[in-house]
Amino acid sequence: LIEMILKENGVGVKQLNPFVKQLVRARLSFANVALLTNCLEDLKHLDKATRVAFIMPLKNLDSKKQRFIESLAINDNVNLQIFEKEVAIVGDSEKVVDYAKLIDFLSQEMTKMHVETIVTKKLTAKEAKEFLELMSLTPKSSTYLGAASGQQLRILASFQFKHLLVLCGMEKEIAQARKILEEMEEKIEDPVEKTIFWYTCKHTQPDELADVLQKVYPQLQEVSMQDDKPGIDPKDKVQREQAKTHADAFIIDPKTSSMIMIVEKKSLEVLKRLIAKLDVPKKMVKIEVLLFEKKTKQHNQIGLASLETGTTVTNPQNGTTFKDGILNFFLSSSQRRNIPAFSFNYQFLLSNQDIQINSAPSVTTMNAVPAVFSLTEEISVAVEEEDAKSKKTKTRYERANFGTTLKITPNVNISEEDQTGYITLETDISFDTINSNEDNKPDVSKKHIENQVRIQDGQTLIIGGLRQKDFSKHTGKIPFLGDIPGIGKLFGNIKSSNNETEMFVFITPRILYDPINDLKKIQKEELQKRPGDVPEFIQQLESARKNLKQKQFEKSMQLLLQ
Structure with missing residues (x-):
């Protein structure tokens, strides 16, 4: 039905093979024709792609020759209409000239x-x-x-x-x-002919190189297949042939780190140029990590240190022994007027800040290869399980690792214009904090960070904000007297403790263009950074101590006046 509709509208259908059909013009059309002529000389001055119509006389052309010419014209997208004494040819000027010469030649009586x-x-x-x-x-x-x-x-x-x-x-x-x-x-030399090429990998693994070439080679071969094959094969058949060909095109020899390529000759030079760009030394990256731990401890104790009874006090002058504690003094019916024995202890706010380097590891890794830092502690953990037979609970111990684990994957990108190096860091950091327990069942606090950043070569990435805070407060006071505003703190005892711990991670990657010389240069720079006992370092240390004392005094006065 479709073919009938197409035929009525001037479109014919030609069977190329059992799977493909071609649509052709079934009627002669003079639409979009730039020139209509019967002189062959008029076509020589036109562009080859100009659509023209040429009419020529027809002599001594039998049906066999006509069918032969028509079959060629259909495939070349040329409209050919044969009348009784003339023939009309419509198409590109270059093709029309060739068919006119062919018809003229076949029309001659030879x-x-x-x-x-x-x-x-x-x-x-x-x-x-x-x-x-x-x-x-x-x-x-x-x-x-x-x-x-x-x-x-x-x-x-x-x-x-x-x-x-x-x-x-x-x-x-x-x-x-x-x-x-x-x-x-x-x-x-046949460009499609296969050739064998042996290549020994210098810097890249042969299987990695073969994977890349197997993705590129089909595209090169597909172009040659389109040029060489006039027909159209079924799609699934083409895919099966390509899969079979490409799987055997690159053979790996792991013993010699070599690759055998069985490829077309015309594609070999392109593959060689591609291999020269791929088989290059991998960039190496030196990663320096500093783990800083900032601990802030604040302990407050204000008031009488001993309100409880039970301490016997002796007068050092005459050896007289008093009854125990200040509470016994107030509750005793003795008529003496001696001052009761007690220990008066008044401590101001003490603040201690300690910044210490927990670890400073460094490692050299290859580009796109993860580097793992593991600073863990192995402890025993009690695990209770029920016996299936006796239905009794048994305790067994397992070893578990807790601590700090860093996984860093660098990816190097170097600009071809100014040779500026950039590094993309994929970091995966885990912190485990253990709180001890008498039953060997410690509470573990876990913190996990994942991020991806891009920094310039030699810059430092700082990751912070991992803070843990522990606060406790205990109050003891004399009834009624400890509640008096202003002086009530002299009849009581307040103890408070505030501990804060904050972690900072400093990551500094450096690209090693020349692994041997660059590594020695970095080591020399690090040794020059050591301060030692130079006067500038001693002066800065004394200044830091004075600032710490001044800060503690200011906080103590603020607490006393509250």
Whole structure:
């Protein structure tokens, strides 16, 4: 039904193979024609792609020759309409000229004229046509191709099939032309021919290199398949052939770190240039890590240190022993007026800040290879399990690792313009804090950070904010007296403790362009940073101590006046 509808609208259907059909023009159309003429000389001055219509007389063209010309015209996208005494050709000017010459040649009354099609292997039909025409123009070869006999060989190159050549002429001329093409193609190296190339990898693993080439090579081969195959194969068949070919194109020899390539000759040079860019030394990265721990301890104790009873106090002058404690003094009915024995302890706010380096590891790794820092402690953890037979609970101990783990993956990117290096860091940091327990069942506090940043070579990445805070407060006071505003703190005892711990991670990556010399240079720079006992360092240390004392005094006075 579809074919009938298309036929009524001037569109024909041609069966190329069992799976593919082609739509062709079934009616002659003069639409978009730039020139309508019956003179062949008018077409020589036009562009090759200009659409023209040419009408020429028709003589001595039997049905067999007509079918042959029509079959070629359909494949070359040329409209050909044969009337009783004339023929109309519509198409590109270059194709119209070739078909006009072919029809004129076939219309001539020549004895022993033959028409033969030749499929070239290494040359395209257009190249073969130009070569044969060049041979016919030389004085030596003109007789060889039959030009001297007045019946010159006619050559038509198919535009649809790039390797199909049509020869029209005497049998001897066609045989001579075929021989010339065979001799020429023997001298030409076939670009589609397979070749074996052995390559020893210098810096890259052969399997990694083969994976990349297997993705590139099909694209190169697909272009050659489109140029060489005139027909269209089923899609699934093409995919199966490609999969089979590409799987065997690159063979790995792990013993010698080599790769054997069985590829087309015309693709070999492209693959060699690609290998030269891929098989280069991997950049190495030196990663320096500093783990800082800032601990802040604040302990407050204000008031009488001993409100409880139970301490016996002796007068050092006469050896008299008093009753125990200040509470016994107030509750005793003794008439003496001696001051009761007690220990008066009044402590101001004490603040202690301690910044220490927990660890300063450094490691050198390759580009895109993760580096792992593990600073853990292995402890025993009690695990209770129920016996299936006795239904009793048993305790067993397992070893577990807790601590700090850093996993850093660097990816190096170097600008080709100014050779500036940038590093993309993928960090995965885990912190485990253990709170001791008498039952060997410690409470574990876990913190986890994942991030991805891009920094310049030598810059430092700072990760902070991992804070843990512990606060406790205890109050003791004399009833009624401890509640008096202002002086109530003299009759009580307040103890408070505030401990804060904050972690900072400093990560500094450096690209090692020359692993040996760059590593020595970095080590020398690090040794020069050591302060030692130089005067500037001693002066800064004394200044820091004075600032710490001043800060503690200011906080103590604030607490006393509250």
